[in-house]
Amino acid sequence: MAHIKLENVVKRFGDVVAVKDFNLEIEDKEFVVFLGPSGCGKTTTLRLIAGLENPEEGDIFIDGHRVNDLSPADRDIAFVFQFYALYPHLSVYNNIAFPLKAVKVSKSEIDTQVKRVAEILQISDMLDRKPNVLSGGEMQRVALGRAMVRQPKVYLLDEPMANLDTKIRIDTRAEIKRLQHEIGATTIFVTHDQVEAMSLADRIAVIHQGLLQQIGTPYEVYNKPESLFVAGFMGMPTMNLLEADLGSQEGESVLCLSHTDVCFRLSPERQACISSATRENGLVFGIRPEHITAASESDEQRILAHVHLVEPLGPVNILDIRLGTHPETQEPILLRVRTHPTFQATVGDTIWLDFDEGEMHLFDRGTERAVWGK
Numbered sequence: 626m627a628h629i630k631l632e633n634v635v636k637r638f639g640d641v642v643a644v645k646d647f648n649l650e651i652e653d654k655e656f657v658v659f660l661g662p663s664g665c666g667k668t669t670t671l672r673l674i675a676g677l678e679n680p681e682e683g684d685i686f687i688d689g690h691r692v693n694d695l696s697p698a699d700r701d702i703a704f705v706f707q708f709y710a711l712y713p714h715l716s717v718y719n720n721i722a723f724p725l726k727a728v729k730v731s732k733s734e735i736d737t738q739v740k741r742v743a744e745i746l747q748i749s750d751m752l753d754r755k756p757n758v759l760s761g762g763e764m765q766r767v768a769l770g771r772a773m774v775r776q777p778k779v780y781l782l783d784e785p786m787a788n789l790d791t792k793i794r795i796d797t798r799a800e801i802k803r804l805q806h807e808i809g810a811t812t813i814f815v816t817h818d819q820v821e822a823m824s825l826a827d828r829i830a831v832i833h834q835g836l837l838q839q840i841g842t843p844y845e846v847y848n849k850p851e852s853l854f855v856a857g858f859m860g861m862p863t864m865n866l867l868e869a870d871l872g873s874q875e876g877e878s879v880l881c882l883s884h885t886d887v888c889f890r891l892s893p894e895r896q897a898c899i900s901s902a903t904r905e906n907g908l909v910f911g912i913r914p915e916h917i918t919a920a921s922e923s924d925e926q927r928i929l930a931h932v933h934l935v936e937p938l939g940p941v942n943i944l945d946i947r948l949g950t951h952p953e954t955q956e957p958i959l960l961r962v963r964t965h966p967t968f969q970a971t972v973g974d975t976i977w978l979d980f981d982e983g984e985m986h987l988f989d990r991g992t993e994r995a996v997w998g999k
């Protein structure tokens with residue numbers, strides 16, 4: 626059993642506030658991924674949970690017990706920084722056995738545990754080898770075995786696959802997911818790779834500049850971003866985010882993309898969500914490239930636009946569509962649209978766009994929080 630709770634946790638390094646008023650609860654057996662750009666505070670938060678750093682403010686609880694004053698060794702946590710950190714002079718068997726030898730477990734018990742872990746990780750036939758003859762993926766599994774042999778309450782994994790090539794990374798990702806499910810230990814995994822986060826996590830904690838931006842299932846953080854940062858961070862390509870204004874057309878309220886002819890009628894419910902403070906702060910409209918349909922035939926309902934760039938990605942094409950020109954900077958106002966690779970379009974073509982209005986998002990430019998979304 627391991628339920629983890631961070632309450633108003635703050636960590637500073639001199640003038641840098643690495644973790645800002647962090648509040649998070651992680652359920653027993655949950656797989657939570659900390660996701661965010663470099664320097665956002667992921668590792669520091671992990672180190673605070675492990676006891677390798679002390680918070681200036683706030684409390685950390687494991688299973689309801691405040692652990693601020695407990696040493697790392699007393700927290701029953703296994704911390705895996707990089708799977709490569711193996712002892713080169715020891716065999717795979719002795720690398721895995723090392724944590725148990727350190728706490729003087731009996732020889733026969735060590736043997737049982739090492740073999741149990743090796744079987745789960747499918748490295749039983751490598752126990753006599755030294756790390757230098759193993760592949761990257763195998764070394765990772767040995768380092769994971771060394772963490773697993775202790776059967777801790779919590780696993781903390783910090784970018785464990787950072788230096789692996791793509792294929793091994795994908796295989797190991799599947800392995801880690803399977804293992805976590807089998808072992809059922811609470812796990813926190815740090816990465817800046819959103820695909821890794823989406824594929825592994827029960828819930829993703831998106832962190833930016835030391836602040837927890839959103840905690841939710843992969844579906845929630847992708848489809849219901851609560852802030853501009855999350856909207857702009859998740860997805861490849863990311864969500865289209867364009868400045869927008871409120872207006873009226875034929876007596877009806879509309880939301881228009883600034884400096885373009887693109888306007889959408891606003892339902893009374895959506896209109897009611899836009900406070901006067903938000904109107905003053907300004908609006909940012911969001912829609913994902915896959916929620917706009919491109920057509921080569923005109924239609925009254927569709928919006929006319931021009932192709933600025935075509936990016937063939939294999940299974941899909943991404944079209945950059947020009948909606949207008951910024952009057953001050955003269956920069957093109959662009960929108961990315963995902964199309965089937967068979968959709969014929971070349972630079973300069975006129976096409977027609979259909980926006981899925983159920984998938985539109987609106988953000989307050991000042992607070993950067995979502996006004997409404999899907």
Ligand code: ATP
Pocket residue numbers: 638641642643661662663664665666667668669670817
């Ligand atoms: P990365 O993905 O690059 O590892 P991260 O999200 O894990 O980044 P942290 O390593 O937690 O980020 O760092 C958060 C901030 O705290 C950064 O600005 C970093 O420079 C600073 N920081 C971290 N550790 C220390 C330290 N020991 N002394 C001073 N500043 C630190």
